[in-house]
Amino acid sequence: xxxxxxxxxxxxxxxxxxxxxxxxxxxxxxxxxxxxxxxxxxxxxxxxxxxxxxxxxxxxxxxxxxxxxxxxxxxxxxxxxxxxxxxxxxxxxxxx
Numbered sequence: 001x002x003x004x005x006x007x008x009x010x011x012x013x014x015x016x017x018x019x020x021x022x023x024x025x026x027x028x029x030x031x032x033x034x035x036x037x038x039x040x041x042x043x044x045x046x047x048x049x050x051x052x053x054x055x056x057x058x059x060x061x062x063x064x065x066x067x068x069x070x071x072x073x074x075x076x077x078x079x080x081x082x083x084x085x086x087x088x089x090x091x092x093x094x095x096x
Contacts, residue, residue: 018062
């Protein structure tokens, strides 16, 4: 039930992001063991479906009360990307 585990993980991450503004990909110490259980078919399909339905409802509620901006700040994102790439490739602000 690999797809079920991915669905639950993505829904949980989405709810967390909408509520906290943090995007935690590493699920260690959060719900990694539960997700492994789902992958090993230790959860029934009905449990996965019920959990996903609950998480979809939580995501809708979280979206309505989220403090996140409706649109990204593209200029800030571009500056961050240029800075990261510059650091990675060893290029300073002058383009050397």
